[in-house]
Amino acid sequence: MSQASLAGLDAVGEEADVACSHCGLPVPRPLLEAGASTQFCCDGCRTVYSVIFGAGLERYYAERREAGSEQKRVRSSDKTYAELDDRAFLATYCRARGSGLLEVELYLENLHCPACVWLVEKLGKVVPGVVAATVDIGRSTVTVAWPPDKLQLSEIARGLATLGYPPHPRQSADTAELRRIEDRALLARMAVAGAVFGNVMLLALALYAGAFQGMDSDYQSFFRWASLVVVTPSVAWSAGAFYRGAWSAVRTRTPHMDLPISIGILAGFAWGTVNVLRGRGEIYFDSVAAVVFLLLVGRWLQRRQQHQAKNAADLLYSFAPSSARLLSDDGTAREVPIETVVEGSLLEVRAGETVPADGVVVEGSSTLDASLLSGESRPIEIVEGARLHAGTLNVAARIVMRAEKTGQATRVGRLLRSVEEASTRRAPIALAADRAAGRFVLGSLTLALLTLLGWWHFDSERALENAIALLVVTCPCALGLATPLAVSASIGKAARRGILIKGGDALERLATPSLIVFDKTGTLTEGRLELSSWQGDEALKPWVAAVEARSAHPIALAFGRALGACDVEVCDYVQTPGGGVEACIDGQRVVVGSVAFAKARTELPPQLEAAAREAAARGETPVLVGVDGRARALATFHDPVRADARASLLRLQALGHRLAILSGDQPEVVQAVREKLDLTFEFALGGSAPEEKLAVVERETERGPVVMVGDGVNDAAALARASVGIAVHGGAEASLAAADVFTTRPGVSPVLELFVGGSRTLGVIRRNMLLSLAYNLVCATLAVAGAIAPWIAAILMPISSLTVVMSSYRAKTFPEIS
């Protein structure tokens, strides 16, 4: 019918009537849609048409004898998440987890409190077959593990959506946008709630004034009805944010904080409505509006804080610069934020600066300190065409590079992502808090009921108000937030001090007194050779300096550090690997090298030989200096103990820890270090190969907690086996694979900072929980006693959460320790 009538449209100026595809009445000309296959006379017809098609009921049009029309199936507006089952998606975003399971990380909307975490982790109840669901509330993501042959990812997604947390695949670009959309939705609700709140309070003011001075029943009636009408959008829409959580809680039988709040709001609204209809009795719309608005504000603040908490970007800025110097075509450089750098940009990196992005050198040559990533402190030569990584240090000269990856796509960015992901491992104290918070909600509901019943006898009007105030004021969120916030704040602060911690449980374990096993080289000692003594002819020093200046051998470098430079001319320079160097200065033959090297070329006086043997027995390295065939001086080298080592170790002992040394270096050296430190050690073993270190750690863990401090690569096995493994060098990637903590600064002081930080964090957690308990006890008592009005309760509740948040972030868990 419609197609035939449409012919009328083509003829210009013709008055042919187009009939509505649905009801058959003529479509007014202004409503005609040019080029559309269906025309409608009104929006109602359009809606019914799409309803009928949308529900797949098109066959019922047969009753209207519509011949030959295309059965166009309107897509149902419900999201089916079918795109998640696409093979390409599964291949890109899902990881295999072993025993045939797949794992995927999804960004969830509406995650706002620990109770939401419990809800989502009960996903297995809503979608049978899900093996595990772990939530990271800081990043609003859930990691779901499921058997792909038994269950489809789209089913899981639909399950999450019905719980009230629509999922999205986790791509870093999208999550920022999604977060903005969520924030805007919350802000819209807040705006409506705020407008309603203001207006209802004005009306309430009028009513209160009327209650004192008398008011015409007409006016009173009007104000009461007006209050009801005005508060309805707030209760029906703005408070929907709470009803969703409450409904999911009821469906999965998990206690959720939104449940008492929703009950309070709805009870207040319902009773107030009844009283308006009755024409007498108290109305509570001012309290209800206040509660909705203030709680939404509290939730908004909470979201902001949580998302400002440690995240990968935050960690990254501890290691890579937040800005870069962009070179424009004419050669001028200007500073830009790192986020604006795109692939292919030319960046200038001056000497002494940290490389801002992964890329390739296009101009200049320099040396690079890549110790952050490789653990190799020896500088690497870089020339045009060499690859650079963000976070490494450009040592020697200015270079220009072409950026390829920035931010979280860089090697160090990916590394820090894995740190962040691992940080969702929950400390035992957090798990206990979760359980406690669950019982808390039930307790609060019961107490509210008792309050209601108890007060009903005395003063039934106030009974409801007191019950609502109680429901609103008791808040387990502080309890649930205490640990994750404190842990995440600490991890962020530690990162800024160069200490990467891979999980909240590690932090908690550090607070227990344990046996700390130290690797020697690089941790207790400087990790490089230093001139410790010089016996013999002092006048030879400048000549030795001149000869050694040409070599890059560690001993030569140590000579250089100790003796300085010398301008004496050197000729006939020969270096023998593993032996020494010889050269000709002023016509005289100078030889500097090991005892064996010197013996072969010079004559060794007995006292020098004895001194050399003594030095070796002490664990030092003897180097002989000979001129014209006769050994004239002896220089000894050692790896000096760090200046701060003793003080830090003393403080660790004061904290209750026991100390031990486990080293691969010679036993004599280890003994010398032990004596130098002059502290009580449980044991100090040298000459240990990695397997032996592992055996020692295993043995000791049976006796108590063991913290192992060592090289991330060489001691990997022992580090992994210990209760807490702290890697102090060896490159970030390798270390974090085995250890729980990686420090970028060498020495014992970061280790001390770590321990102090751990026990302080535990202190913060306990403080948070105490604060929360105290708050709840005091305020609940006040509410039961009828001293708090619901709107005051609504202010107090977010204050308690904010106090916990503040306490976590302001705590000085990782300050600079002098």
Added chain:
Amino acid sequence: MSASLLLPVVGASLVGSLHCAGMCGPFAAFYSGNDPTRGVRRGLSHLAYHLGRLVTYSVLGALAGALGGVADLAGRAAGLGRVAAAAAGLLMIFWAVTLLLEHAGVGRRWEGPAGIKKLAVKVMAQVKQRPPVARALIVGLASTLLPCGWLYAFAVAAAGTGSAVNGAVVMLAFWAGTVPLLLGLGVGMQSLAARLRVHVPVLSAIALLAIGIAGVLGRLNAPAISLKAAAGMLTPGSVVPDEPPCHKNRAKTP
């Protein structure tokens, strides 16, 4: 409720129900289709559908009337007298004029909020599996979800009455006008001559105009004393009599 209001409402509703039959007719086909039973069972589905519509229209009318009553209270407090009727009347006149202009070729398209459509689709999808009588009832109850301007115009008229009870009665009258043609669906649209069909939009608009003018002129809410007594609970505030009581008293004083 005086007859001066109800009759025009029924009349207008009858006239406009030609469109109602066209728009909501397929629903009747939907709920009664696929139903192998005939006769009484079929009749039951029809009954359920119309009862569902009656309930939902009455509720809508009561809500609208209550809102109008609140407006009246505000108006009285501001010294304006009964504003609901006047406002409703003006709205309907405006609407009627828009319809006429559209018919004459002047105007723009207007689409309702997408949320309503999604909700309607969802409801219909849920209902498919249920038995015919339940289906009919639910479809009837969900009729107010459809963005039908005609229905809302009468809801506005109900608001103009200024009381929940009167509002519900108005909507009952509206419903009464829609039943005949919807019931006799076989007769419905198809058999009407094309000429008649063309006039329906104009006739509906004129009917709306008439009711609108009646409202503005104050004929919309002639209060019935007996109803007031019975509906004291639902009527917001008290109904102010036409003359302030003090005048009567003054007349009585010697």
